[in-house]
Every structure is written in structure tokens, then in C-alpha cells.
Amino acid sequence: MQAAREELREEAPGIRVTLAELIDIRHRVREVPLFSTPHRRSPLVGLHHSRLRGRGIDFDQVRIYQPGDDVRTIDWRVTARTQEPHTKLFHEERERPIYLLVEQSQHLFFGSGLNFKSVLAAQAASLVGWAALAHNDRVGGLVFGNGEHHEIKPRRSKQSLLQLLDRLVRVNRHLDGQQRVDPDAFGLALRRAREVLRPGSLAVILCDERTLSEAAEQQLSLLGRHVDLLLMPVFDPLDRALPAAGLLRFAQYGARLELDTRDAGIRQAYRQLGEARMARWQRLADRLRVILMPLNTQYELVAQLREYLSAKPEGRR
Structure with missing residues (x-):
């Protein structure tokens, strides 16, 4: 009976992602003008046109x-x-390399909204990938997390994107919340991007909002000197604020923690940590002069992106 309940939870929408789902997202590309077309200029790339470098x-x-x-x-x-x-x-340049750095680690195997963070990150990677192909750009990327790194070189090929999405799904299907997170995974992925990307490329960063460390921030700064960046950290509302839900018990790797959320001081300290993470991403985006688009598990992906694209420039970040 317990096994049946576990299997039911595993099949619930928003917990796992499927290749069919990521392929179907291509039909929604027209709803979100991520890249310019001959008849429409996307506000997302307005920043990049003034910063084209090298080739x-x-x-x-x-x-x-x-x-x-x-x-x-x-x-x-x-x-x-x-x-x-x-x-x-x-x-x-007509064909621009678009490089998707997508985290699929235990950090993202959580969600209190429509989707787990890992699913939302995969959906966003797929949408950007299909949009880039429709714009005749070359698409590739790297899936990282839990000690795994799977890389696909940027090519203007549907098969290349499908290979990346397939790797993404395979890693996603093996997330179970019990794996240990590699603290160096994000930094290693960023260093690899610096090695393979040439000036004029666009690196799309899809990671857990909590992944940004001092070392990763330094790597992002170095990467931003040569390529354009689109920062899309993924978060869940519970990452930023705790409800007054009484005594909560947590267990992981044999360790246990009890948290009394009725304590206003604990909730305030937790909220301040969340606000500090948000502010850190914003400072980084402002310093590097790149676009920041945090993604919330509480809302549907396309709706969030359309809201960002319709916002005024000063509020888009």
C-alpha cells in the first residue's frame, strides 16, 4: 500500500518532467517573443544589441x-x-550560439506550487531552446548537478536540442531528494562555459536561487566579460518565507531538525535570508548589466515570461 502511494506521488503532475512535455513546449514559442524577428523586436535582446562583442x-x-x-x-x-x-x-551575426546551463540537483527537487523547481527549470530550458532554433540560432548546453555533467555542443539542429532535452529528462527522472548536492557543481559548469563559449554567445543560467555562492558569482562575472547572460534563478515561495504552521520536523542524511514556525523571530530571520538572496542576484545583474528573470514555482512558465516581457525596462529585472 505504501509503495502504491509512493508511485502515485511520483506520477503526480509537476514532480517529474517527460520528453514529450518538453517537445510539446515548442508550440508555445509564439506566445513569448524571446528573440527578435523581422517584424518584432523582443525587449529581452535590446540589452544585447548594444553589447555585441568580437564575432x-x-x-x-x-x-x-x-x-x-x-x-x-x-x-x-x-x-x-x-x-x-x-x-x-x-x-x-545571424547564427548566435545559445548555451543553456541547467541545474538538476537535489536542491531543485522541491515545490509547493504548480511544479517542482527542477521541472520549472527544465520547462524554461526547453522553451528558450525551441525559441532559439526558430530564430536560426545554434543551441547547446550543459545539464549539471549531483555530480553529473552532460554537455551538448551548440548546433543549429533540432537533433542537437532533442539530445539536450533527453539528457535533461534522464537526470530529472533520477532525482529523489536523497542525493547529496555537489557544492562545486555550479562553479564547474560555469568554468566549462567559459572554455567553450566565444564572444557574442548568450549563456542562459537556470539554477536554484540558493545556488549562488561567492565562487559562482566570481565565475559569472568572468563569464559575463565575454558573453551575454540571461539569469533565470528558480525559487519556491517557501524558500523566501515560512508560514506559521506550527512545529515542523525535517530529516535528511540521518540528521533531524525541528522548527517552531509559530515563533515570529524565526519567521523573520528566515524571510531576511530569502530577501538577502534576492538582493544578491539583483546586485549581480545590475553590476553585470544583464537581465534577471527569477522563476516562481507558484505560477505557469509562459505567463511569467510574458509578464517580464511586457514590463517597462526599469521593472523588467
């Missing part, structure tokens, strides 16, 4: 200099040859 832009043509052109783009060789000022024109 993120390609030379297009040379034309006669016009008032208002940036003098730094003057082609001096053509100017000397024709005795008339000419300037270089550039266009954005």
Missing part, C-alpha cells in the same frame, strides 16, 4: 560617410584611395 557582428559593406556616422568605423584605406570619407557597415 558577434559581421562586416556588411562600405559606403560614403554621412553626418552622424561613428568616426571609429571610417574605412581609412578606401577613404585614402577615393579621397572621399567612407564608413564600414556591420550587421548582427
Whole structure:
């Protein structure tokens, strides 16, 4: 009977993710304009257009200099040859590498809302991946957590994205809440991203909100010098505030903890820890001048993203 109840819980929606579910998300890409199209410019990428570096832009043509052109783009060789000022024109590189760093660890195997954090992170990775393919970008990434690292190199290929999603599902299916978390997993994933990504790439960070450590923050800062970042930390409302639910008992790895949530001081201290984590992510995003989009297990993914995209620039983060 107990085994039957456990199996029922395992099959409940929002606890595990399936490959079919992640594939079906491709039908919702049109609901969320994550990337620009010829007819619509996404507010998400407005930040990146002014920060393209290295091979993120390609030379297009040379034309006669016009008032208002940036003098730094003057082609001096053509100017000397024709005795008339000419300037270089550039266009954005069409195929941009999109690299998804997705955490699937015991930290995310929890949720009090619609989905577990691990499921929400997988859904977001899938949506961004399908949107990138629709935009003719190259998609790859790395699934990390619980001592595992599975990497797929960025390619403009549906098969490449499906391989990444399949790895994501396989790791997700093995989460059981009893594995020990590797404290270095996030930092190792970020170091790997620094090794494989070239300037002009976009790294999408999908991790537990609590994963940000001093070492990881340093790695993100180094990564942000060369590539663009989209920060999407995942959280559950219970990560930020405790309800007055009486005496709560916790057990893990043989250790036990009792917490009296009727104590207002305990609830306040817990809430302050949650607020400090939020503030730390915001300071990091402000310092690196990147977009921060925290994802809440309490709400449906597409609805959250649409709200971010419809917000004014000063409130989008």
C-alpha cells in the first residue's frame, strides 16, 4: 500500500518532467517573443544589441560617410584611395550560439506550487531552446548537478536540442531528494562555459536561487566579460518565507531538525535570508548589466515570461 502511494506521488503532475512535455513546449514559442524577428523586436535582446562583442557582428559593406556616422568605423584605406570619407557597415551575426546551463540537483527537487523547481527549470530550458532554433540560432548546453555533467555542443539542429532535452529528462527522472548536492557543481559548469563559449554567445543560467555562492558569482562575472547572460534563478515561495504552521520536523542524511514556525523571530530571520538572496542576484545583474528573470514555482512558465516581457525596462529585472 505504501509503495502504491509512493508511485502515485511520483506520477503526480509537476514532480517529474517527460520528453514529450518538453517537445510539446515548442508550440508555445509564439506566445513569448524571446528573440527578435523581422517584424518584432523582443525587449529581452535590446540589452544585447548594444553589447555585441568580437564575432558577434559581421562586416556588411562600405559606403560614403554621412553626418552622424561613428568616426571609429571610417574605412581609412578606401577613404585614402577615393579621397572621399567612407564608413564600414556591420550587421548582427545571424547564427548566435545559445548555451543553456541547467541545474538538476537535489536542491531543485522541491515545490509547493504548480511544479517542482527542477521541472520549472527544465520547462524554461526547453522553451528558450525551441525559441532559439526558430530564430536560426545554434543551441547547446550543459545539464549539471549531483555530480553529473552532460554537455551538448551548440548546433543549429533540432537533433542537437532533442539530445539536450533527453539528457535533461534522464537526470530529472533520477532525482529523489536523497542525493547529496555537489557544492562545486555550479562553479564547474560555469568554468566549462567559459572554455567553450566565444564572444557574442548568450549563456542562459537556470539554477536554484540558493545556488549562488561567492565562487559562482566570481565565475559569472568572468563569464559575463565575454558573453551575454540571461539569469533565470528558480525559487519556491517557501524558500523566501515560512508560514506559521506550527512545529515542523525535517530529516535528511540521518540528521533531524525541528522548527517552531509559530515563533515570529524565526519567521523573520528566515524571510531576511530569502530577501538577502534576492538582493544578491539583483546586485549581480545590475553590476553585470544583464537581465534577471527569477522563476516562481507558484505560477505557469509562459505567463511569467510574458509578464517580464511586457514590463517597462526599469521593472523588467
